[in-house]
Amino acid sequence: MSTSEVVVYSDARLLAAACAARLVTRLVDVQAARGSASLVLTGGGTGIAILRELRNSPARDAVDWSKLDLYWGDERFLPADDDERNEKQAREALLDHVPVDPARVHAMAPSDGRFGDDPDAAAADYARVLAENARPEDHGDVPTFDVTLLGLGGEGHTASIFPESPAVYETERSVIAVRNSPKPPPTRISLTLPAIRRSAEVWLVTTGEAKADAVALALAGAGEVQLPVAGARGQRRTLWLLDRTAAAKAPNVFRPRIA
Numbered sequence: 001m002s003t004s005e006v007v008v009y010s011d012a013r014l015l016a017a018a019c020a021a022r023l024v025t026r027l028v029d030v031q032a033a034r035g036s037a038s039l040v041l042t043g044g045g046t047g048i049a050i051l052r053e054l055r056n057s058p059a060r061d062a063v064d065w066s067k068l069d070l071y072w073g074d075e076r077f078l079p080a081d082d083d084e085r086n087e088k089q090a091r092e093a094l095l096d097h098v099p100v101d102p103a104r105v106h107a108m109a110p111s112d113g114r115f116g117d118d119p120d121a122a123a124a125d126y127a128r129v130l131a132e133n134a135r136p137e138d139h140g141d142v143p144t145f146d147v148t149l150l151g152l153g154g155e156g157h158t159a160s161i162f163p164e165s166p167a168v169y170e171t172e173r174s175v176i177a178v179r180n181s182p183k184p185p186p187t188r189i190s191l192t193l194p195a196i197r198r199s200a201e202v203w204l205v206t207t208g209e210a211k212a213d214a215v216a217l218a219l220a221g222a223g224e225v226q227l228p229v230a231g232a233r234g235q236r237r238t239l240w241l242l243d244r245t246a247a248a249k250a251p252n253v254f255r256p257r258i259a
């Protein structure tokens, strides 16, 4: 697993714009090398702000959107048209404005979809989708996601994996249902940490003073059971993209120049 790299930006808007620029470059490079690319999206304010900046990026269409596989790290288990759905927010922010291939947009099922209000069935189906899209070189039932975007909570959750929850102990399944989430809504679908760790690169993106303790503890080596975001690592790269306030308590060794 990769060691953490940290880049600090002076404010949240600049972080979102710079992360969008990084994404364009990374996706273009991967597509140039392999013909296609894969990106895992996150919910939350920072994750959606990045998608809006990507939509407005002048270099946006350097990405071949038709050759991009899109997944979600987690989803709020709500009706498809609920404004709180990560998928709906991502479509409004970006996906409805670029020529993605609908067959390559892999959304997690809503609570009014073909699995009804059964989050376990919806989670199992998403695990099947991941397995179907894994290639032999991925060595398992989860694709090697080129970039996985993840937000984090002030108490250290990432995706919908919360401290000391059943999700954080999951070692076999790639996707699980989450109930009684401390962050509303209570029922969610989430990749597990083993699935997240199949990523080539994990980009942890967050802003705000409320996240500073979780960032500092993760960078200082906290355990994933108490701080799930500490277990979100890429095979080749784990990149923390922070604004100045979220980085304020980071260990000095990580206190880099502020971009």
Ligand SMILES: O=C(O)[C@H](O)[C@@H](O)[C@H](O)[C@H](O)COP(=O)(O)O
Pocket (backbone or CB within 6 Å): 042, 043, 044, 045, 046, 047, 074, 075, 076, 086, 150, 151, 152, 153, 157, 158, 159, 160, 183, 206
């Ligand atoms: O569905 C969700 O809520 C997200 O996946 C969640 O993991 C989010 O990324 C963090 O809670 C950070 O959210 P903010 O960026 O809004 O603080």
